[in-house]
Amino acid sequence: MSLDWLSAPCIQPATELADAARAHQLQLTKPPGSLGQLEAMAIQLASLQRTAQPAVDRVWISVFAADHGVAEEGVSAFPQVVTGEMVRNFATGGAAISVLARNLDAKLEVVNLGTVNDPGEIPGVRRAIIAPSTANFCVGPAMTEAQLDAALDAGAQSVRAASKASVQLFIGGDMGIANTTSAAALASALLDEPPSSLAGAGTGLNAAGIKHKVSVIERALVLHSTAKSAVEQLRCLGGFEIAALVGAYVAAAQAGIPVLVDGFISTTAAIAAVAIQPEARPWLLFAHRSKEHGHARLLMALQAEPLIDLGLRLGEASGAAIALPLLRLACTLHNGMATFEQAGVSNVD
Template sequence: MITFDIKRPDEAIRSALSAKIDNLTKPKGSLGRLEELALRIGWIQQSLSPKLEHPFNVIYASDHGIADEPVSQSPKEVTRQVVFNFLNGGAGINFLARQHGFKIKIVDGGVDYDFPSIPELIDRKIRKSTRNFLYGPSMTAEEFNLAIQWGADIVSDCHHEGCNIISFGEMGVGNTAASSMWMTCLTGLPLIQCVGAGSGLDKNGVEKKYRILKQALDKYDRSNHPEEVMAYFGGYEMVMAVGGMLRAAELNMIILIDGFIMTNCILAASLLYPDIRSFCIFGHCGDEAGHKLLLEYMHVHPILNLGLRLGEGTGAVCAYPIVDSAVRMLSEMHSFKQASITKYF
């Protein structure tokens, strides 16, 4: 696996940021989470006047071998159909990206389909679907390393286009199953607490999904080292997202974290490079069963709770206006001195 140079931002600026926030024309602390977010963003950017520039949402897509088992409401063909919907501008993430000024990059990391040449679709296909982890590892070590590298390279491209705040999304039938396996192996939480409905399984479907994943977990006789777990159970799109997140932190970018799958990706990334957490803002708590537990395990507090479970980066992009408000607070509110207002606390 390639290495990353991720450094926690310098703490020295925090006192100046806090002083600036406390001297804006408001009672101390009265803008709540906006103040907390402003402090974090200024700290990441090492600036008393931070800026959000050219936001991107990167969607990595890949199919999962475990989808050959009855673990998903959707057949594999849905992955490529949704990718075409992304390209045609008709998906949930598309209207949100248009609303909030995000550019989208769509990456084929392993969709089980031969796409024609499409300029808007970035071809980084490693293999047409991962293998079925019920019978062995999803990917080889070589494929894992390539996914990390290519995922990181996409973020470098965004950075070269002026991006300093980025979110990640995913598309891949079977990826909530894979994420449940990452969650139980990397946190030690019981598998039963990590398995949910995915794209819409009913109670019986969830129970069947659990039994299949429990069978796979019982066969797993390797270590719970993050790289081992990621390669054995993960999807190419998930590993690419880990690589993208690590590169974003290396480049001092703000990382907006989406739902259940992307939260598992940042968990895995943070077990490899703990300082990556400094660059993260968690967008929302989703409606997938394990997401709330995972956020609690990581001791993080998301901005929104809207009952979302679509993925694609939708929850992260929905949270962006709140992040933007925090930055605008720092840059546009007057201080007591500027406004000639007696400080009233």
């Protein structure tokens, strides 16, 4: 399998529709800019969707699950078996994202890329098994080239399915014990930042646990210091689900589907996606600022301003799902408010 598709051009946003949407906002019965980010999001969506009336009613959520070899280093407060158990919980409707997707009338897809305790065939779960887990990146690269190819393609497959369903927004989520360690390591490499500025509590580590996590990442960065390209850094330090998110984000931009990015793991994938394919950046909207240490730094690197900050750190695409109603309201306000002329209200000179 070739990675040439990653460099294929992305669809360009329609700047003329952004200009029209911006002009429309100035005519609505409110002080200019008074709806803040809701105005900006509606304008961005109008440009991306190439329409005067943007909408995010049809939403596709893909949650990618996979295990990580670096869990062997004791970097998580939860045992590794939880990943496979949560795959079943997603499918049977008991997880936070399952509840949120039902209430938002969003399509939820669960993709199992490989867990140490394989739950087997489960209705509602797409099996795209690559391996039981990545390799321990303190010993060698997390993935082989073939495994990275497969993980990236798994994300692109989800976007292809979403595109066939004519969705208006794609959301990617993650599940994988030790994946905050993998994400922090990858982000450290991509941004050339020390792990101490990016590694946090994850599933609930104490101060000693975080210190150990940082030391594990430092060892990995030394081992993989020759990996200079974003693709190689992803292969050496990433996870199957992180790579799937990268593939999904690039594929969404190529297909013309806006993306609402979730938390720390998803934003790390967004940084990798933009490093690999810079044209993907305009297609990424950002849902929330996670409580996970380092997420604010990632958002800053992308010059991203998220919609909400509620101290969330669950993953699963839950933060993006929680922010979705605000995005819907942004569209509703943009499309439904009266103009000054329509309402007979005096505008500023």
